Amino acid sequence: MMVTGSDDSLVRIFNAVTNRLLTSLVGHGGAVRAVAISCGSRLIASGSEDKSIRIWQTRNTECLFILQGHLKSVECLSFSKDSSLICSGSWDRTAVLWSVKDGTKLKVLSEHEDLVQSSAFSFNTKYLATGSWDYTVIVWKISSTAILQNLNGETESVDSEAIGADKLHVLRGHSGNIHAVAFSAEGMLASGSWDRTIRLWNPRNGACLFTLVGHTAWVQSVSFSFDSLFLISASEDDTVRVWNCANGECIKQLKQTGTDSVAVCAFGPGTHEVIMVSGPAAFTLTCYNKTKSKKQHLALE
Helix, strand or coil: CEEEECCCCCEEEECCCCCCEEEEECCCCCCEEEEEECCCCCEEEEEECCCCEEEEECCCCCEEEEECCCCCCEEEEEECCCCCEEEEEECCCCEEEEECCCCCEEEEECCCCCCEEEEEECCCCCEEEEEECCCCEEEEEECHHHEEECCCCCEEECCCCCCCEEEEEEECCCCCCEEEEEECCCCCEEEEECCCEEEEEECCCCEEEEEEECCCCCEEEEEECCCCCEEEEEECCCEEEEEECCCCCEEEEEECCCCCCEEEEEECCCCCEEEEEECCEEEEEECCCHHHCCCCCCCCC
């Protein structure tokens, strides 16, 4: 499944294999600036210039919640890996944590000094990263009391009085707006910037591990492979680059030959296939042998 948001206020769901349009979700009163899919594809979230977030049920396309609270356009969305939380970033310079269970606003994160354009949760839902036009990435620690397991072993969110999200590190080094952030399964954090670079960080201590240089225009998207061996990045320079996370070297460059630059790139689940979205088109490439790299273990505790 592939989901897109559009200036015509619609959220569209496509078959990622055939590119066939399956359905359109109607409800927003402005351009849709951000979309996210929960793990397992049970839920879709969309954020709009109408300042709202909508959570949709994939099975029947029902709108479960309309989340209100931002003062300006919603520019980014991310689900936690356990689908208990969602983070939204906005032109109002805040990021907001919401409960997926009931749509409750849990915490407003207001440390950034400009637009919050990217966000990502760590795989264990204990950490959150937000990237901003203030050139910084902030790593937040989500309080353990915020994530509980019920008797059936299912994850539940607790109320806003119990949630905690404390600023752990402010990561500085980029000289341009932060457009994308992503965590690896092994605990590494990547940030992509308008300064044309990607930085790999240890989010526990705030150390910059590598600065990846090679793109000649803004970095639009970053994504780790499922095994944390590789990172891919998409840029306004019409290329997607594959990087070795063990040494920061670029091992492959994929050139887009169409009229639109690649806006989003991601690895397919459990594969080394790269899915790239360029304008209205999506295509898949298998790009390398995974045995040529080693993991960096930065397990988050």
